Amino acid sequence: MVRPSVSVIVVSWNCAALLAQCLASLRVQTGLGELELLVVDNASQDDSTDVARRCWPGARVIANVHNLGFATASNQGLAAASGQLLLLLNPDTVLPQPDTLSRVVDRMVAFPAIDMAGVRLVFADGTHQVGDGGFAPTLGHALAHAFGLTTLSPRWRGLFLQDGSVATPWGAVGWVCGAFTVMRRSAWQRAGGMDESYFLYGEDVEWGCRLNRLGLTVAYLPDIDIVHLQGGTQRKPGDAPGTRWIDGLSQLYWRYNQGRGFGLYRAGMAAGFGLRALVAWPRSRQRAATMVRYASGFWHQQAPSAREPLP
The missing domain is CATH 3.90.550.10 (Spore Coat Polysaccharide Biosynthesis Protein SpsA; Chain A)
Incomplete structure (x- = not known):
């Protein structure tokens, strides 16, 4: 060969x-x-x-x-x-x-x-390590990820591969x-x-x-x-762990879908991670706090109207 x-x-x-x-x-x-x-x-x-x-x-x-x-x-x-x-x-x-x-x-x-x-x-x-591959940032894929549906059944396709x-x-x-x-x-x-x-x-x-x-x-x-060794070249002192990806994903969603459904995306992602926080609370308050951080991050996202959609 x-x-x-x-x-x-x-x-x-x-x-x-x-x-x-x-x-x-x-x-x-x-x-x-x-x-x-x-x-x-x-x-x-x-x-x-x-x-x-x-x-x-x-x-x-x-x-x-x-x-x-x-x-x-x-x-x-x-x-x-x-x-x-x-x-x-x-x-x-x-x-x-x-x-x-x-x-x-x-x-x-x-x-x-x-x-x-x-x-x-x-x-x-x-x-x-979840996040090594996945699928396009459509509304369905994003919400399936936020609500944790991909962990329940292989028929659900989300942002990340299982x-x-x-x-x-x-x-x-x-x-x-x-x-x-x-x-x-x-x-x-x-x-x-x-x-x-x-x-x-x-x-x-x-x-x-x-x-x-x-x-x-x-x-x-x-x-x-x-x-x-995920994040080994990215973290700086004072960084909140694992939240900067929310900005990148929101930019991706806006551009891939040309802005369509951004309000539903924002609300749905916040609701999904908020629900996961409630589910996680009895078992792990640390994980619940992480889910709350994610929910808040999505809820406060603004529509990136100045960004151009993908060609």
């Missing part, structure tokens, strides 16, 4: 220790030939750029003077890459087996209909998580890169939905795992 050339793009921001761990796992990947590595650093204040050069002497390091956000930095790397396959890899990921990446590449070779693919993300303890809902070797989905996204150069040339109006959260969902609208196939590979 002749394997395509692979370019790996890693966007870093104040994550030197995580980046070293990620690149160490990438270094021991087998069956691929030489990898092209590009590290795009978003004005880190630690030694992330030095770590990249030390861990991978042949890496191309693009050091931004300011933090341009994940989407813009990813696009810088994609534009500079030369591989036939382009892999976006978060610095807070670990490839757990030496053949992890070669299995992904082999899957892309075996199924030429796949234009973009993602894998099963797991936490350090091996449990599945573990075990996609059969091996792959299944078509609306989007895959940007922590690990592999894409054919031909698909990138046709669809373009990430939407740079998203600074953080939502750009990967928009990207996958855009590919689908162009008739390209986004695939989820359920039998290939990588470890994702």
